[in-house]
Amino acid sequence: MKNIRFMIALCxxxxxAAPAMALxxxxxxxxxxxxxxxxxxxxxxxxxxxxxxxxxxxxxxxxKVNDNITLTTQFTALQDHVWGTDANxxxxxxxxxxxxxxxxxxxxxxxAYMTIKSPIGGFIIGRYIDTPWGTxxxxxxxxxxxxxxxxxxxxxxxxxGDFISGLVAQKNGEGDQGNIMTDADYHKYYGFTAYKQxxxxxxxxxxxxxxxxxxxxxxxxxxxxxxASYTQSVDAATVASGTYAGTYAQGLQxxxxxxxxxxxxxxxxxxxxxxxxxxxxTLAGAGLPAIDLYGLNSNAISAQGxxxxxxxxxxxxxxxxxxxxxVINPYFMGTFGPLYAEAEILYGWGSVxxxxxxTDPVSxxxxxxxxxxxxxxxxxxxxxxxxxxxxxxxTYIQGDSNPDDDExxxxxxxxxxxxxxxxFLLTSDVQNLNTTLGGTDENGIPLGNVSGGHxxxxxPAGYTSFWLGAKxxxxxxxxxxxxxxDIMNNLKFWGxxxxxxxxxYWKAGGYNTEVEDNTxxxxxxxxxx
Numbered sequence: 001m002k003n004i005r006f007m008i009a010l011c012x013x014x015x016x017a018a019p020a021m022a023l024x025x026x027x028x029x030x031x032x033x034x035x036x037x038x039x040x041x042x043x044x045x046x047x048x049x050x051x052x053x054x055x056x057x058x059x060x061x062x063x064k065v066n067d068n069i070t071l072t073t074q075f076t077a078l079q080d081h082v083w084g085t086d087a088n089x090x091x092x093x094x095x096x097x098x099x100x101x102x103x104x105x106x107x108x109x110x111x112a113y114m115t116i117k118s119p120i121g122g123f124i125i126g127r128y129i130d131t132p133w134g135t136x137x138x139x140x141x142x143x144x145x146x147x148x149x150x151x152x153x154x155x156x157x158x159x160x161g162d163f164i165s166g167l168v169a170q171k172n173g174e175g176d177q178g179n180i181m182t183d184a185d186y187h188k189y190y191g192f193t194a195y196k197q198x199x200x201x202x203x204x205x206x207x208x209x210x211x212x213x214x215x216x217x218x219x220x221x222x223x224x225x226x227x228a229s230y231t232q233s234v235d236a237a238t239v240a241s242g243t244y245a246g247t248y249a250q251g252l253q254x255x256x257x258x259x260x261x262x263x264x265x266x267x268x269x270x271x272x273x274x275x276x277x278x279x280x281x282t283l284a285g286a287g288l289p290a291i292d293l294y295g296l297n298s299n300a301i302s303a304q305g306x307x308x309x310x311x312x313x314x315x316x317x318x319x320x321x322x323x324x325x326x327v328i329n330p331y332f333m334g335t336f337g338p339l340y341a342e343a344e345i346l347y348g349w350g351s352v353x354x355x356x357x358x359t360d361p362v363s364x365x366x367x368x369x370x371x372x373x374x375x376x377x378x379x380x381x382x383x384x385x386x387x388x389x390x391x392x393x394x395t396y397i398q399g400d401s402n403p404d405d406d407e408x409x410x411x412x413x414x415x416x417x418x419x420x421x422x423x424f425l426l427t428s429d430v431q432n433l434n435t436t437l438g439g440t441d442e443n444g445i446p447l448g449n450v451s452g453g454h455x456x457x458x459x460p461a462g463y464t465s466f467w468l469g470a471k472x473x474x475x476x477x478x479x480x481x482x483x484x485x486d487i488m489n490n491l492k493f494w495g496x497x498x499x500x501x502x503x504x505y506w507k508a509g510g511y512n513t514e515v516e517d518n519t520x521x522x523x524x525x526x527x528x529x
Contacts, residue, residue, distance in 0.1 A: 030527060032524055038520050128153050186210070200335065214322060221445065248297075321354050392468050410460035433449060491527055
């Protein structure tokens with residue numbers, strides 16, 4: 001309700017101010033409804049089908065203050081709202097059987113930044129709508145429109161003829177606010193230039209990452225395993241405490257029925273082994289089984305202590321290090337008659353300074369820094385002929401499966417949005433499986449897919465993929481390939497049927513684990529305005 005009142009007040013203020021300021025407002029955005037049907041999201045023989053629909057409204061108001069200054073904003077409403085649930089609540093993911101959690105703030109402001117034109121170029125200052133660079137490699141904003149990645153930045157842009165160049169200072173993480181941590185910020189600095197012609201364009205981006213609050217792959221895995229151990233300990237403590245409490249109540253009931261004089265013995269038994277043994281002997285004499293209150297209480301106390309110790313072990317969060325990384329990122333995109341080609345390369349190198357000395361468990365070498373170097377590349381070619389579009393391409397994403405040595409090469413750990421739609425189930429985040437596909441490994445860490453980011457097992461794993469494709473233009477507003485169609489002006493439908501033939505990878509080290517395939521049906525109807 002507060003959001004609604006705020007928006008009404010904002011609109012009234014703008015209406016009052018408009019005549020004096022001659023304020024121009026342009027509004028664009030989208031509304032979409034999408035449906036998901038996953039036959040076997042966890043790739044388990046016991047998994048059930050997931051079938052649900054979600055929606056989103058995204059609005060982008062742009063206020064032109066004068067010829068040189070504009071204010072751009074963006075907000076979403078009902079983002080990820082699942083049909084059939086209360087719009088003012090969301091699923092209690094901690095306990096799906098519990099009531100939904102109140103979520104009165106279903107309007108989320110995503111961006112607000114000013115654009116200033118000056119004689120020395122344009123300046124963009126504020127929370128910026130992250131614009132994809134080059135091809136779709138690494139740009140998760142391409143999946144659901146520009147609604148997911150927004151960064152606080154200052155950007156200077158200088159157009160010169162067919163060139164557009166710029167510098168960016170971006171704050172990705174704040175670690176100086178308050179007094180818990182100091183000098184623990186995460187900054188990114190970019191310099192870029194792009195050359196654009198009518199049918200082709202090319203560009204080069206150079207970036208420097210300075211993250212003084214960086215979590216290495218080993219430290220993250222340690223924390224994830226520690227958290228999994230904590231949750232298991234809490235569950236075990238809950239069971240042990242419940243078993244003791246129920247048995248104690250049963251003991252009091254039995255004592256009252258047999259001989260009320262036994263009640264003090266029941267009350268003392270949990271804390272005295274001899275009294276507990278005497279109680280069990282009395283029950284045995286009456287033909288009843290022993291209840292071992294002393295043992296059950298001891299187990300409950302021990303389980304609670306283990307849960308507390310596991311919680312204390314992770315209370316400070318994962319260990320932190322410092323990352324310094326350089327990235328070079330060129331691309332090319334062009335159309336030459338019936339031929340279209342695009343390519344992009346991303347290469348990063350640098351180091352991670354640890355706050356401790358570690359030992360490689362294989363070589364025995366000690367080290368206090370990790371060398372980082374990672375490569376990603378993609379090539380996509382399309383050719384139009386007689387109503388058909390033939391498509392071929394490939395992508396290479398370097399990965400790293402060893403978190404314990406002094407080198408790291410996982411692109412998906414430094415760039416955590418490597419999603420491409422060619423491998424819908426394995427390389428995309430559209431289907432909402434990027435962090436859940438395949439369930440978890442034996443340590444409780446989610447498997448996910450290669451766009452799942454560093455918190456998943458698969459995100460830093462890397463991959464090589466090749467694809468061949470074709471689509472046919474049936475009508476002006478319908479082509480068959482991924483079943484994509486322009487139904488009418490401003491209204492589009494996109495549908496995908498994808499199947500994953502699950503192999504040994506999804507056993508996650510459990511050689512006796514049985515895995516099953518997954519088939520996904522996905523459709524999205526989008527209204528753009």
